[in-house]
Amino acid sequence: MTHLKSSQGSANQQLRLSMVEAFVNDTQQLEEDAFVLFAGDFNIYTSTEPAYLEILDQTNSVAMADPINTPGSWNNNEDFRAIHTQSTRTSSSGFGGGAGGGLDDRFDFIMVSQNMMTDTNLKYKTESYKAYGNNGNCYNNNINDINCGGVYNQIIREALYNMSDHLPVVMELETDQEIVILDVPQHAVAQPFSLKNTMVSDLLTVYNPQPSNQDDSFGIFNTLGQEILQFKTSGNTTVLNVAQFAEGLYYISNKTSSQTLKFLKTF
Structure with a gap:
């Protein structure tokens, strides 16, 4: 889990890159086939930014992947309205912080190790990655606007509007491994209950x-x-x-x- 440096500008881009490099260095201690998730508020504006490219550098000891593989300039670009995660509000007034401006940035990510795209032991479930609450019709708007209806209903979007200026990002994982269910004999209990x-x-x-x-x-x-x-x-x-x-x-x-x-x- 991470929260990279916010705001635009080359200095902030460099700070984000250095933070990602720290993550990459940590992964050098892992096995190449380790299952890794790297998620959080990346504050990245475009897929050409050095920090994003460093995350996906396939020469890293643990190669990573963007599950939805949707490169581009996400900031203020309606073409990417279905994956924007910030801001849930057009105004920050009355919330004691956070950003306004409406839904127009893809700041929040879940990255997975490359093996999790194909390894049946633990695998990203295709098309399960979502900007939770984003119906794809709320560009530059409040997430709770009545015109932003769809799969995520009004109650959910009202809660998200009041919760944060960011939307949660969710996805599902699947495995072909047997899930072990603990079955404890009634009279062979080691713990108090x-x-x-x-x-x-x-x-x-x-x-x-x-x-x-x-x-x-x-x-x-x-x-x-x-x-x-x-x-x-x-x-x-x-x-x-x-x-x-x-x-x-x-x-x-x-x-x-x-x-x-x-x-x-x-x-």
């Missing part, structure tokens, strides 16, 4: 082999730290219905223990 499976779609089984008279209360939290559910164990085994949970990673903590477990909710 454990899960039957770490990947669930509907029912989550929690083992608490030593229920006590103390507070056996638990909380389930999402990756934002928000508590989604509280529950108490009933005996050694408690089964929870998590079918209504959104897809993603969740954490379970005990109110009186430092132990934290995690599980992946799938559909």
Whole structure:
């Protein structure tokens, strides 16, 4: 994750280049076939900028790729309106910072190591790279403008407008490897509490082999730290219905223990 120097001008371009060179130097410590993601606010205006070219230099020890391979001069260019990520607002007034000017820059990137374009062990999913919230019809406009409708609805775009002057960039990865699901025998638990499976779609089984008279209360939290559910164990085994949970990673903590477990909710 990185945040390269902002603003135009040769001096700022050189600073961005030096920051990228530091990343490239770090990758020299990795194996050539390492899976690498390099993402963040690059503040790059064009694909001819030295920093962008350095990232994609195929002679680097770990060769990188731009998943959407869309070179050009992205700044203030309507041809690239579908991949612009900044700014979500035409004015910065009232937000205590951030940029205005409307959606007209591709500043935010996720780069992948070249092997992730083809290696079935861990591979970029074709056409999954998105400027989240950008329907491709909001050039130089507020992201929440009613004329910017599409796949990303008004509620989502309102939230993005209020959240930041940048849009998130998202993509999907896929693998042909078997996902190992932890299956712990009920009476062979090494920790104070454990899960039957770490990947669930509907029912989550929690083992608490030593229920006590103390507070056996638990909380389930999402990756934002928000508590989604509280529950108490009933005996050694408690089964929870998590079918209504959104897809993603969740954490379970005990109110009186430092132990934290995690599980992946799938559909």
